[in-house]
Amino acid sequence: MQRAGVTSQFEIRIEDKTYVGADGSKLTAISEFVLDVAPESMTVLMGPSGCGKTTLLRIVAGLDGRYRGDVGLPPDTRIGLMFQEPRLLPWRTVRQNIELVAAPDFSAKDLEHLAQAVGIADMLPRYPQELSLGLARRVALARAFATKPDLLLLDEPFVSLDERTADRLRRLLLDVWQARPTTAILVTHNAREAILLADQLVLLAPRPTRVVAVETIAVPRAERDPKTIDAIHADLLARYPGNFSSR
Secondary structure (H helix, E strand, O other), rough: OOOOOOOHHHEEEEEEEEEOOOOOOOOEEEEEEEEEEEOOOOEEEOOOOOOOHHHHHHHHHHHOOOOOOEEEEOOOOEEEEOOOOOOOOOOOOOHHHHHHHHOOOOOOOHHHHHHHHHHHHHHHOOOOOEEEEEHHHHHHHHHHHOOOOEEEEEEOOOOOOOOOHHHHHHEEEHHHHHHHEEEEEEEOOOHHHHHHHHHEEEEEEOEEEEEEEEEOOOOHHOOOHHHHHHHHHHHHHHOOOOOOOOO
């Protein structure tokens, strides 16, 4: 199911994103945000709650056009989305939920291979209400990859899961992503999750959010065992005590 994807760098320049309340009050969520994302890399965004991370992903996805700036996506960029909640249509089967958003050239064989890869092959005829949250997240992950995305956006995809389930899904994400390389931007509050997944780790300021620092995680993922992750975590905490989560 490989696609000759977009290989250009993604450039995100958001000068200002401000919400206006019903009473006319203004809340600036993002200001002077600048970030370049290398092709086929995993960029992880970390910042305090409410700083504008989800708003940023919505802008990049094209779901919110009310901002000043520019998101430089190459023409015909396919975008895959995975939200905090699975957002599966309850009246459609797992198969139908995936096929509904799949790329035009996504075949039945592609679906079979992808379902096997994420461990939901037996779930395809079932409905979302028959699934645990962990299984529903697997379906949401498959749905995102079924678009054959050039850019994959993941908004805290493993939040509210127990750590054992979350860790299995993180490693599943890496397996599927490495088998089907695409540019990915992931939001998380979990520092160790960020270190495990990231090629580049972007630390964000409180609202209005901007980039505080960009750290490259140079250690190969195969070598990011718990001891190594703890060491990287301690180093980042020492250098960014006010910006890096201790979680």
